[in-house]
Amino acid sequence: xxxxxxxxGLSALAIEVRGLVQGVGYRPFVHGLAARLGLCGQVENTPxxxxxxxxxxxxxxxxxxxxxxxxxPPLARVEEVASAPAxxxxxxxxxxxxxxxxxxxxxxxxxxxxxxxxxxxxxRPGGRRFSYPFTNxxxxxxxxxxxxxxxxxxxxxxxxxxxxxxxxxxxxxxPANRRFHAQPNACPDCGPRLWMEAGGGRVPGDPLEESAxxxxxxxxxxxxxxxGFHLAxxxxxxxxxxxxxxRKNREQxxxxxxxxxxxxxxxxxxxTPKEEELLAGVERPVVLVDKMKKSxxxxxxxxxxxxxxxxxxxxxxxxxxxxxxxxPLVMTSGNLAGEPICTGNREAKERLxxxxxxxxxxxxxxxxxxxxxxxxxxxSGTRVLRRSRGYxxxxxxxxxxxxxxxxVGGMDKNTVCLTRGGFAYLSQHLGDLExxxxxxxFERTIQDMKxxxxxxxxxVAYDPHPDYPSTRYAKSLSGVRLAPVWHHHAHxxxxxAENRVQGAAIALCCDGAGLGPDGAxxxxxxxxxxxxxxxxxxxxxxxPLAGGDAAARQPWRMALSCLDLAFGTExxxxxxxxxxxxxxxxxxxxxxxxxxxxxxxxxxxxxRLFDAVAALCGACTExxxxxxxxxELEALAGRGGGEAYxxxxxxxxxxxxxxxxxxxxxxxxxxxxxxxxxxxxxxxxAALVEGLARVCARVREATGVTQAVLAGGTFQNALLLSGLxxxxxxxxxxxxxxxxxxxxxxxxxxxxxxxxxxxxREDFPCPG
Numbered sequence: 163x164x165x166x167x168x169x170x171g172l173s174a175l176a177i178e179v180r181g182l183v184q185g186v187g188y189r190p191f192v193h194g195l196a197a198r199l200g201l202c203g204q205v206e207n208t209p210x211x212x213x214x215x216x217x218x219x220x221x222x223x224x225x226x227x228x229x230x231x232x233x234x235p236p237l238a239r240v241e242e243v244a245s246a247p248a249x250x251x252x253x254x255x256x257x258x259x260x261x262x263x264x265x266x267x268x269x270x271x272x273x274x275x276x277x278x279x280x281x282x283x284x285x286r287p288g289g290r291r292f293s294y295p296f297t298n299x300x301x302x303x304x305x306x307x308x309x310x311x312x313x314x315x316x317x318x319x320x321x322x323x324x325x326x327x328x329x330x331x332x333x334x335x336x337p338a339n340r341r342f343h344a345q346p347n348a349c350p351d352c353g354p355r356l357w358m359e360a361g362g363g364r365v366p367g368d369p370l371e372e373s374a375x376x377x378x379x380x381x382x383x384x385x386x387x388x389x390g391f392h393l394a395x396x397x398x399x400x401x402x403x404x405x406x407x408x409r410k411n412r413e414q415x416x417x418x419x420x421x422x423x424x425x426x427x428x429x430x431x432x433x434t435p436k437e438e439e440l441l442a443g444v445e446r447p448v449v450l451v452d453k454m455k456k457s458x459x460x461x462x463x464x465x466x467x468x469x470x471x472x473x474x475x476x477x478x479x480x481x482x483x484x485x486x487x488x489x490p491l492v493m494t495s496g497n498l499a500g501e502p503i504c505t506g507n508r509e510a511k512e513r514l515x516x517x518x519x520x521x522x523x524x525x526x527x528x529x530x531x532x533x534x535x536x537x538x539x540x541x542s543g544t545r546v547l548r549r550s551r552g553y554x555x556x557x558x559x560x561x562x563x564x565x566x567x568x569x570v571g572g573m574d575k576n577t578v579c580l581t582r583g584g585f586a587y588l589s590q591h592l593g594d595l596e597x598x599x600x601x602x603x604f605e606r607t608i609q610d611m612k613x614x615x616x617x618x619x620x621x622v623a624y625d626p627h628p629d630y631p632s633t634r635y636a637k638s639l640s641g642v643r644l645a646p647v648w649h650h651h652a653h654x655x656x657x658x659a660e661n662r663v664q665g666a667a668i669a670l671c672c673d674g675a676g677l678g679p680d681g682a683x684x685x686x687x688x689x690x691x692x693x694x695x696x697x698x699x700x701x702x703x704x705x706p707l708a709g710g711d712a713a714a715r716q717p718w719r720m721a722l723s724c725l726d727l728a729f730g731t732e733x734x735x736x737x738x739x740x741x742x743x744x745x746x747x748x749x750x751x752x753x754x755x756x757x758x759x760x761x762x763x764x765x766x767x768x769x770r771l772f773d774a775v776a777a778l779c780g781a782c783t784e785x786x787x788x789x790x791x792x793x794e795l796e797a798l799a800g801r802g803g804g805e806a807y808x809x810x811x812x813x814x815x816x817x818x819x820x821x822x823x824x825x826x827x828x829x830x831x832x833x834x835x836x837x838x839x840x841x842x843x844x845x846x847x848a849a850l851v852e853g854l855a856r857v858c859a860r861v862r863e864a865t866g867v868t869q870a871v872l873a874g875g876t877f878q879n880a881l882l883l884s885g886l887x888x889x890x891x892x893x894x895x896x897x898x899x900x901x902x903x904x905x906x907x908x909x910x911x912x913x914x915x916x917x918x919x920x921x922x923r924e925d926f927p928c929p930g
Contacts, residue, residue, distance in 0.1 A: 187300030345433030391496025445552030536753025649676025652913030674769030685767030
């Protein structure tokens with residue numbers, strides 16, 4: 163490691179650091195570290211990361227290199243430190259040099275929540291930043307949502323229009339200051355400004371005070387935040403929440419709630435210590451926690467569910483507003499249902515003007531939309547359900563080096579992914595590709611990420627489903643190699659890649675729907691898989707989807723399908739008794755088409771099985787939002803318990819169908835006996851755990867594969883995930899589940915990219 167010694171006994175090193183090392187205070191950290199160790203030289207941002215020339219005593223240089231990776235700033239993620247001997251230059255002092263330019267090969271840092279030091283500045287009366295809503299420093303604040311290009315320097319961000327005042331510039335240039343080289347550094351004299359608009363004009367007075375008054379009167383406020391707009395109302399005012407739902411066209415889907423601090427949050431929710439840790443972390447996602455049984459939270463916030471999505475303020479703006487009201491706030495995405503989140507002031511006035519009573523605006527441009535992330539905690543750690551602000555686009559380390567691949571995801575919960583070398587870069591959550599605006603956002607994000615990361619894809623991976631807009635987009639491209647990847651293979655590969663699994667695994671791939679290679683709808687599959695391909699070990703017995711997509715919207719159709727399968731001619735009578743309130747004419751019409759594959763295509767879907775049991779339990783007969791029935795069935799089960807139903811699943815050969823009739827009969831028998839829906843749900847969950855674990859054990863006996871992967875949106879169900887993880891571990895499996903990459907379709911693009919990259923490395927022919 164030692165460089166050529168100079169006449170004075172000093173050595174020099176040329177060092178390159180790669181990873182999340184721009185926009186996180188890494189250069190100031192290097193400057194301070196060099197000063198403490200008595201080293202001279204310089205540090206600069208480069209397109210590949212950070213480059214350092216350091217001169218000094220060999221032992222000091224050795225300590226310096228070690229500390230570069232072991233003691234970095236809080237937001238940094240060091241992937242590699244490479245050092246080589248260099249010639250000494252007789253430099254005095256240590257400097258931060260201007261950034262080098264060229265094609266970038268470094269990572270982009272996610273936005274980070276306001277740090278305690280900045281919040282203390284905001285709350286300090288008489289301080290320069292007292293009550294200033296755009297306060298930040300090297301250790302916190304906007305990154306991904308303001309950066310236009312790499313290197314991460316102020317001229318390359320949306321702060322370039324705000325020239326620093328002398329006081330801010332002095333902080334920026336002072337190596338001992340917390341704001342040394344903090345690119346968004348600003349104050350009330352030189353930074354972004356806040357105002358409120360209503361009725362087409364600006365509202366006089368303090369915008370935060372006026373916003374608090376509006377919210378206290380039950381009004382709806384559109385708030386421009388870090389990566390887009392929120393729509394906010396008093397979360398304790400049921401009428402205000404219902405009015406927001408009506409205007410936003412979001413009938414029952416649960417709404418997130420922001421509380422002033424943990425003490426205020428504990429008044430209506432019961433987070434565990436680990437959940438509180440996640441809530442207060444730099445990512446600040448929406449976290450799913452247990453609701454208090456008695457609280458002043460409006461019933462309309464999350465009807466029918468035992469958990470509520472909560473978050474803490476992650477910008478000074480949010481914190482200052484929450485301090486001016488005496489209640490928590492609903493904070494839901496600033497958009498109409500089915501559309502992308504608003505980011506621009508003019509756009510928000512046009513699209514949110516009929517929803518919000520007023521808008522709280524500022525003049526710092528948002529370069530790209532980034533919605534709130536959603537996560538939960540379990541015994542194994544964090545499970546990200548929607549990966550966006552705070553997480554995207556941090557790289558996912560891959561189990562092998564990949565060529566340049568673009569993967570375009572699926573239809574729902576879309577994300578896109580780019581790979582380069584040993585890393586995959588997953589975009590922020592883009593939503594469902596249902597509207598022209600969503601498709602525009604999807605295409606803009608692809609171009610944005612290719613430009614920002616300077617990756618020119620050689621291969622484009624996609625889901626073969628012909629009706630997905632992402633598939634049509636991929637097939638419209640020229641000059642690239644197209645790589646179709648089957649839906650459930652992508653689910654399994656995403657989980658395997660995140661966990662860096664090598665070799666083959668038994669993958670339980672459970673979700674609502676995905677196209678299989680046989681042209682059928684899959685969703686309850688047991689695969690033996692690696693990155694190159696898979697074999698179909700078992701599947702749930704297919705159920706007819708009466709009316710196709712209508713079956714996913716109306717769980718009572720799936721209940722009738724299950725009753726017909728298990729009881730035949732008795733189905734209609736049992737349906738009347740167990741699922742009252744459904745028009746009998748409609749039910750009979752549905753029953754009549756169940757034998758017709760063209761009108762009721764069969765699907766081996768775990769999601770639709772959950773729908774059926776939810777309807778039979780009286781939990782949900784109409785899905786007002788995706789997976790409502792499954793979520794309400796999980797809520798019914800509570801913490802689980804009770805004796806599992808005997809589903810009788812036996813595995814003998816590849817392609818085995820796992821029969822559903824025995825399980826359905828036991829559910830129905832218990833309901834007819836008056837057994838509570840809570841107990842039935844718990845026994846149903848336990849049956850799936852025992853049945854699937856038994857199948858995995860038998861497949862292992864036949865194949866010798868000892869790794870198990872749990873993938874697909876059904877594994878957002880905490881009871882099923884924890885139960886299966888525990889049971890499979892007891893059986894001696896190495897068990898892997900998604901963590902920082904969503905189990906749902908938000909992770910598809912990563913799996914597509916990894917499969918396509920693995921096949922390219924092996925020169926493996928892509929399936930048709």
